[in-house]
Amino acid sequence: MRSSKAISFLFLCLICFSSFILAVIVPPLESPDEIDHIKRAYLLSQGKIMLSSPPGMLSGGMIDSGLEQYLEFSNKYIRNIDVKITQEDIKSLNNMKWSGEKVFSPAPGTGYYFPAIYAPHAMALSFSKFLGLKINKSYYVTRFFVLSTIFIILAYSFYIYEPSVFMVAVLALPMNIFQESAASIDGISLAITVLAISIFMAAQKNRMDLNASSLFVFSFSVLAVVTCRTHMLPLLCMFFIMYYYNRKRPVLISGVAVSIFSVAWTLIAMKTTVQYNHTLHALSPAQRLVYYSTHPTSFFMMFYRTLTNTDILSGYQWEFIGSLGWLTMNFDWKVYLIISLSLVATFALCLNIKKNAGFERVSMISMALGAVFIVFLSLLLTCTDDGSKEILGVQGRYFTLPVIILSYATLGIERENKIRYVASISLLSFILIFSVSNTVRTIVRTCYTIN
Template sequence: MDVLLRTGSAFQRVSEASVAILARLERGLPLLFLAYALPMVIFLSITMPAYLNPDETNHAMRAEQVSHGAPLNWRTGPFDAGGTIDTGLLSLLEVYWPILAEADKRVTRSMQDRSHAVTWSGNRMFANTPNTAVYPPTLYLPVTVAIWIGKAAKLPVETTLILGRLINGAVAASLTALAIALAARGRFVIFATMLLPMSLAQFASCSQDALLLSGGALLAALLSRPMCGRRPATGAEYLGAAVLVALLSMSRPTNLVFILPLLLPSVAPRLTGRFSALTVVGGAVAATLAWIVWVAIYVQVPQPHSGIVPMMGDQLRHLIADPLSLFTVLWNTALMYTHGYYVMMIAFLGWGQAAFTAPSWFYILAGVVLLLACATEVLGPPGLTRRQLAVAWLSVGASFLGILVIQYLSFSRVGGTFVEGVQGRYFLPLAATAGLLMPAIAAPAALRLATAVPVLVFPIATLLTVPTMVIGRFYLQAG
């Protein structure tokens, strides 16, 4: 009997200690995130050669257009859309183009000397940037501010873009830390997802994707508070979530489905200030649809690539004539690209011929850690109601399918048998919402602590691996 009592007492002490440790870890999670993220943002901002993040060339050009007082782009021909840019951006691109075009090229002293000499010219010319012309100016604000500062201080173009990366990364990391602090559920998933190499690389770029990722994490956090608290949202939570849905959806229309949780009676407050909840939601939807219509009428053009001329109208007519073919397309795409999507979501850094990947073990370990992050949420505080869980799954699933369908309509061969052009990083904001999709299971605190610790430690592997990858790809000369 004494043995049983002592054993029970020991288990009680372990449980109490685990609860206390978990509470301290969760309180410190935002600061731990920043401690991991900011050094990597600084390293990647400085060491990644200009334009060598995914699509960073056109994103930098879009931000420069906004900084020059041109928030809107226009269609100028059957396959041309964009605006004018300072020719200094093109002069810098010319320096690093050999690395983008040839897989064996490295950064040389000559390249560095030439890049440091490129300044803002004050001369402007049209740049055809159809992939970024469709984006609103809002998510380019951090990079736009950096360009204003760079031009005012007469900094070289490359230094200005590095400043843009640093400011963009600092804002994205801060928003993510705020999301982790606010989340009632899902903070470990957000922590793990946003510290993946691909997320950090997007933070440390001149791309709007930095704010798409961090904004998506913040949206998930705001939704979690009323849904997990089994209460209506406060006015600030509701308005904040609606504004985020609008901002994210104007750049990625598939995010509009995340308006659905705001329509739940258990989430929607009766009033938000002087406006009804329906007015807030309607405003977010109207703003998004207005931008989509504007882009469709005045901006969007087909983007020929690899001998393919995607035509959205023809593709839509094909699907109307044979709607069941879409299931075949999605199945073929899953068979062909699932592994590639995973690799690109975890760590597929660089762009063009400058793209590079992590060691194979890293992807296995990252997958295990992401599963452990989900397990930590399952073993955590109470989750969503069944109705809320169904709406959350519907929102994430519809957004996921929407990404594939839009890419099939706008970027794939007419009548093609698979979807082209989807990048694994497109799914990172959805991955950050996974904490909302998990059921809750009562379990000992010690078990939850055991699943949480590897999640908190894994970013050390990223901090050790990514610098080796970058230096080896760009700065160590072959042979």
């Protein structure tokens, strides 16, 4: 391994070790929507691919009543920073067992996701039950197994194609370290995205054909990401960019097959998933799409009002860097300022401004912008209240994957200049240390009673 690749791998180990520390100290289910993710993983472990939608109820499935009790118990402190977890709470969680009885529980927010992304979670839960572990231990086994899977995928990705220092700095942000430590799908979807782009970039850089195994891994990675992160649908373009250069029929066939399946799954999931009380939303997502298609002025005005609202933009910045828990654990404004400036400086050091960028760079930038556009469009159609003047429901962490794409499109020049490289590595070290120290301090202060 070249020295720069070894350094990238070293920082990956440090980032994952930091997430391991958080996985130990963060109370259960503190990641946004983690409760529903655990439900969906359990349903997959029981062989359930699609959610059920009983009449008059939100989509969900039959889960163990002991697991339902465990999830409901945690509700009392995950959304309320004034409620601290106590020793009595920990004892209660540790004593909860699998009951063997099933109850229906809604998990509508996960109905749009193809369940392949939950395979590590489902395997960990099944193995834990097989060993006779109680629910809380099963939950922590799931956390550590998912984190280990993330590390393996990222390590393999770094081996295939060396990332820019800026991309590693994005991984070191408090939000991403925190999400990788949780039993949700943010960390695993990020890792699989990096894997897919690494295979694509390696193939394009060397103008090489993908062998059967590499093409399978690439295809599965893209499929897993775009079916759980709808805004990443532009990644499907990578198949056709590769085909443009190598003219290999298996690449084209794979691209068409993955594209058809991904779009079909998204449409079926939208049709069958009941996520909202329709008494609160007069128009369904499909009806809203038709409306904005026929009223483009209203469509663009929603975007304009959203992107010119300074309070909303500040919220995106904070959430991208790290608004932890259920958006309840925030840092002092100075922390956000320092990390923002450090990240911008790292970006500047890694930025490649050569004009002969090539078609790949333009394509990657276009995919990143397309992903951002889909973020706003999807939240406009599904989460924005009737009569709202701005697009609601967008969180800053939704822009992490588009930024990852952008980092591969425009960055990587720092390794060609020793001064730039040393400066960028120094900034990366500072971002990681500063992020971890502030994250641990904030979690302990917010979640626990300190005598």
